[in-house]
Amino acid sequence: RKEVEQDPGPFNVPEGATVAFNCTYSNSASQSFFWYRQDCRKEPKLLMSVYSSGNEDGRFTAQLNRASQYISLLIRDSKLSDSATYLCVVISGSDYKLSFGAGTTVTVRA
Amino acid sequence: DTGVSQDPRHKITKRGQNVTFRCDPISEHNRLYWYRQTLGQGPEFLTYFQNEAQLEKSRLLSDRFSAERPKGSFSTLEIQRTEQGDSAMYLCASSPRGADTYGYTFGSGTRLTVV
Numbered sequence: 001r002k003e004v005e006q007d008p009g010p011f012n013v014p015e016g017a018t019v020a021f022n023c024t025y026s027n028s029a030s031q032s033f034f035w036y037r038q039d040c041r042k043e044p045k046l047l048m049s050v051y052s053s054g055n056e057d058g059r060f061t062a063q064l065n066r067a068s069q070y071i072s073l074l075i076r077d078s079k080l081s082d083s084a085t086y087l088c089v090v091i092s093g094s095d096y097k098l099s100f101g102a103g104t105t106v107t108v109r110a
Numbered sequence: 111d112t113g114v115s116q117d118p119r120h121k122i123t124k125r126g127q128n129v130t131f132r133c134d135p136i137s138e139h140n141r142l143y144w145y146r147q148t149l150g151q152g153p154e155f156l157t158y159f160q161n162e163a164q165l166e167k168s169r170l171l172s173d174r175f176s177a178e179r180p181k182g183s184f185s186t187l188e189i190q191r192t193e194q195g196d197s198a199m200y201l202c203a204s205s206p207r208g209a210d211t212y213g214y215t216f217g218s219g220t221r222l223t224v225v
Contacts, residue, residue, distance in 0.1 A: 043201060043216040044153065087152050095166060096205065097143060098214070100152030
Protein backbone atom coordinates (compact mmCIF):
# COMPACT_ATOMS: atom_id res chain seq x y z
CA ARG A 1 0.00 0.00 0.00
CA LYS A 2 1.35 3.43 -0.91
CA GLU A 3 1.97 5.83 1.93
CA VAL A 4 -0.08 8.59 0.28
CA GLU A 5 -2.97 7.93 -2.11
CA GLN A 6 -4.96 10.42 -4.14
CA ASP A 7 -7.83 10.37 -6.58
CA PRO A 8 -6.02 11.03 -9.86
CA GLY A 9 -8.98 12.80 -11.43
CA PRO A 10 -9.04 14.50 -13.79
CA PHE A 11 -11.50 17.01 -12.46
CA ASN A 12 -12.79 19.14 -15.32
CA VAL A 13 -14.68 22.16 -14.00
CA PRO A 14 -15.96 25.44 -15.45
CA GLU A 15 -14.56 28.75 -14.33
CA GLY A 16 -16.14 29.89 -11.11
CA ALA A 17 -16.98 26.39 -9.92
CA THR A 18 -15.91 24.80 -6.66
CA VAL A 19 -13.82 21.66 -6.78
CA ALA A 20 -12.71 19.49 -3.88
CA PHE A 21 -10.66 16.35 -3.56
CA ASN A 22 -9.02 14.23 -0.89
CA CYS A 23 -5.97 12.21 -0.18
CA THR A 24 -5.39 9.49 2.39
CA TYR A 25 -2.20 8.59 4.23
CA SER A 26 -1.26 5.31 5.83
CA ASN A 27 1.18 6.29 8.59
CA SER A 28 -0.76 7.35 11.66
CA ALA A 29 2.43 8.89 13.08
CA SER A 30 2.67 11.42 10.23
CA GLN A 31 3.16 14.87 11.64
CA SER A 32 3.09 17.40 8.80
CA PHE A 33 0.84 17.73 5.80
CA PHE A 34 0.92 19.92 2.71
CA TRP A 35 -0.54 20.54 -0.69
CA TYR A 36 1.85 21.22 -3.54
CA ARG A 37 0.97 22.42 -7.00
CA GLN A 38 2.77 21.17 -10.09
CA ASP A 39 2.36 22.61 -13.56
CA CYS A 40 3.12 20.49 -16.59
CA ARG A 41 6.84 19.63 -16.82
CA LYS A 42 7.69 21.98 -13.94
CA GLU A 43 8.91 21.39 -10.41
CA PRO A 44 6.44 21.09 -7.51
CA LYS A 45 5.75 24.27 -5.57
CA LEU A 46 4.27 24.59 -2.11
CA LEU A 47 0.64 25.67 -2.20
CA MET A 48 -0.20 25.51 1.50
CA SER A 49 0.28 23.64 4.72
CA VAL A 50 -2.59 21.72 6.26
CA TYR A 51 -3.36 22.27 9.93
CA SER A 52 -5.51 20.20 12.24
CA SER A 53 -7.97 23.03 12.69
CA GLY A 54 -8.32 23.58 8.96
CA ASN A 55 -6.96 26.62 7.18
CA GLU A 56 -7.70 28.92 4.29
CA ASP A 57 -5.50 30.80 1.88
CA GLY A 58 -7.65 32.96 -0.35
CA ARG A 59 -9.80 30.66 -2.46
CA PHE A 60 -8.11 27.52 -1.14
CA THR A 61 -9.23 25.64 1.96
CA ALA A 62 -7.38 22.68 3.43
CA GLN A 63 -8.65 20.26 6.04
CA LEU A 64 -7.00 17.47 8.01
CA ASN A 65 -8.83 14.56 9.59
CA ARG A 66 -6.34 12.67 11.73
CA ALA A 67 -8.87 10.08 12.91
CA SER A 68 -9.64 8.99 9.37
CA GLN A 69 -6.20 9.86 8.06
CA TYR A 70 -7.25 12.03 5.18
CA ILE A 71 -6.52 15.51 3.91
CA SER A 72 -8.70 17.58 1.65
CA LEU A 73 -8.32 20.60 -0.60
CA LEU A 74 -11.17 22.78 -1.77
CA ILE A 75 -10.82 25.42 -4.46
CA ARG A 76 -13.56 28.05 -4.67
CA ASP A 77 -14.31 30.29 -7.64
CA SER A 78 -11.95 28.33 -9.89
CA LYS A 79 -9.75 30.27 -12.28
CA LEU A 80 -8.21 29.08 -15.53
CA SER A 81 -4.84 29.49 -13.83
CA ASP A 82 -5.80 26.87 -11.23
CA SER A 83 -5.38 24.17 -13.88
CA ALA A 84 -2.56 22.01 -12.56
CA THR A 85 -1.77 18.80 -10.75
CA TYR A 86 -2.19 19.02 -6.99
CA LEU A 87 0.12 16.82 -4.95
CA CYS A 88 -0.67 15.71 -1.42
CA VAL A 89 2.48 15.58 0.70
CA VAL A 90 3.15 14.05 4.10
CA ILE A 91 6.18 14.16 6.39
CA SER A 92 6.51 11.25 8.77
CA GLY A 93 10.03 11.43 10.20
CA SER A 94 12.59 13.77 11.61
CA ASP A 95 14.61 13.81 8.40
CA TYR A 96 11.91 15.87 6.64
CA LYS A 97 11.81 13.79 3.50
CA LEU A 98 8.56 14.30 1.68
CA SER A 99 6.15 11.51 0.73
CA PHE A 100 4.07 12.53 -2.27
CA GLY A 101 0.81 11.25 -3.61
CA ALA A 102 0.53 10.68 -7.34
CA GLY A 103 -1.39 13.91 -7.79
CA THR A 104 -4.90 15.03 -8.70
CA THR A 105 -5.27 16.76 -12.04
CA VAL A 106 -7.61 19.74 -12.21
CA THR A 107 -8.57 21.40 -15.47
CA VAL A 108 -10.59 24.60 -15.35
CA ARG A 109 -12.33 25.45 -18.63
CA ALA A 110 -13.61 28.80 -19.82
CA ASP B 111 21.64 33.16 -4.94
CA THR B 112 18.49 32.69 -6.94
CA GLY B 113 17.56 29.21 -5.77
CA VAL B 114 18.38 25.58 -6.48
CA SER B 115 20.05 25.02 -9.84
CA GLN B 116 20.13 21.75 -11.71
CA ASP B 117 22.18 20.91 -14.73
CA PRO B 118 21.48 19.79 -17.38
CA ARG B 119 17.79 20.52 -17.83
CA HIS B 120 17.43 17.74 -20.35
CA LYS B 121 19.54 14.69 -21.13
CA ILE B 122 19.02 12.10 -23.83
CA THR B 123 21.28 9.09 -23.64
CA LYS B 124 21.57 5.67 -25.13
CA ARG B 125 20.88 2.64 -23.01
CA GLY B 126 24.02 1.45 -21.29
CA GLN B 127 25.68 4.85 -21.09
CA ASN B 128 26.56 6.60 -17.85
CA VAL B 129 25.08 9.98 -16.98
CA THR B 130 25.79 12.50 -14.25
CA PHE B 131 23.55 15.28 -13.00
CA ARG B 132 24.52 18.22 -10.87
CA CYS B 133 22.58 20.14 -8.23
CA ASP B 134 23.65 23.43 -6.67
CA PRO B 135 21.58 24.08 -3.56
CA ILE B 136 20.89 27.39 -1.88
CA SER B 137 24.20 28.20 -0.25
CA GLU B 138 23.06 28.33 3.37
CA HIS B 139 21.00 25.13 3.14
CA ASN B 140 22.75 22.15 4.65
CA ARG B 141 20.17 19.52 3.68
CA LEU B 142 19.98 18.31 0.10
CA TYR B 143 17.49 15.79 -1.29
CA TRP B 144 17.16 13.91 -4.57
CA TYR B 145 13.76 12.76 -5.84
CA ARG B 146 12.70 10.97 -9.02
CA GLN B 147 9.39 11.54 -10.77
CA THR B 148 7.98 9.38 -13.55
CA LEU B 149 5.00 10.24 -15.71
CA GLY B 150 1.73 10.24 -13.81
CA GLN B 151 3.37 9.76 -10.43
CA GLY B 152 4.43 12.03 -7.63
CA PRO B 153 8.12 12.50 -6.83
CA GLU B 154 9.73 9.59 -4.98
CA PHE B 155 12.52 10.04 -2.45
CA LEU B 156 15.93 8.74 -3.53
CA THR B 157 18.48 10.00 -1.04
CA TYR B 158 19.46 12.92 1.16
CA PHE B 159 22.52 14.60 2.55
CA GLN B 160 23.15 16.65 5.61
CA ASN B 161 26.24 18.62 4.74
CA GLU B 162 28.55 16.08 3.08
CA ALA B 163 27.09 13.03 4.86
CA GLN B 164 24.67 10.85 2.94
CA LEU B 165 22.19 9.90 5.66
CA GLU B 166 19.63 7.80 3.86
CA LYS B 167 19.20 5.98 0.58
CA SER B 168 15.91 4.67 -0.74
CA ARG B 169 15.50 1.09 -1.92
CA LEU B 170 14.83 2.73 -5.30
CA LEU B 171 18.51 3.63 -5.47
CA SER B 172 20.02 0.52 -7.01
CA ASP B 173 23.75 -0.09 -7.10
CA ARG B 174 23.87 1.62 -10.51
CA PHE B 175 23.06 4.90 -8.78
CA SER B 176 25.51 6.88 -6.72
CA ALA B 177 25.24 10.32 -5.20
CA GLU B 178 27.87 12.53 -3.66
CA ARG B 179 28.04 15.88 -2.00
CA PRO B 180 31.71 16.72 -1.57
CA LYS B 181 32.39 19.51 0.92
CA GLY B 182 28.70 19.82 1.62
CA SER B 183 28.06 22.12 -1.31
CA PHE B 184 26.87 20.93 -4.73
CA SER B 185 25.77 17.35 -5.27
CA THR B 186 26.04 14.94 -8.17
CA LEU B 187 23.86 11.98 -9.03
CA GLU B 188 25.39 9.42 -11.35
CA ILE B 189 23.57 6.61 -13.08
CA GLN B 190 25.72 3.88 -14.56
CA ARG B 191 24.64 1.55 -17.38
CA THR B 192 21.38 3.43 -17.88
CA GLU B 193 18.20 1.49 -18.60
CA GLN B 194 14.99 2.66 -20.23
CA GLY B 195 13.29 2.46 -16.85
CA ASP B 196 15.60 5.21 -15.61
CA SER B 197 13.80 7.72 -17.83
CA ALA B 198 12.29 10.24 -15.44
CA MET B 199 12.56 13.73 -14.04
CA TYR B 200 15.25 13.93 -11.38
CA LEU B 201 14.50 16.67 -8.86
CA CYS B 202 16.85 18.15 -6.32
CA ALA B 203 15.70 20.11 -3.27
CA SER B 204 17.48 21.80 -0.42
CA SER B 205 16.43 23.03 2.99
CA PRO B 206 17.98 24.51 6.10
CA ARG B 207 18.54 22.07 8.94
CA GLY B 208 15.46 21.59 11.06
CA ALA B 209 13.12 23.30 8.62
CA ASP B 210 9.84 21.79 7.61
CA THR B 211 8.69 22.05 4.05
CA TYR B 212 8.52 25.84 4.22
CA GLY B 213 12.25 25.70 3.91
CA TYR B 214 12.21 23.33 0.95
CA THR B 215 13.20 24.70 -2.41
CA PHE B 216 13.08 22.48 -5.48
CA GLY B 217 15.22 22.91 -8.55
CA SER B 218 13.69 22.80 -12.01
CA GLY B 219 14.79 19.21 -12.45
CA THR B 220 16.77 17.22 -14.99
CA ARG B 221 14.64 15.30 -17.45
CA LEU B 222 16.38 12.09 -18.50
CA THR B 223 15.35 10.11 -21.56
CA VAL B 224 17.05 6.78 -22.17
CA VAL B 225 16.65 5.52 -25.73
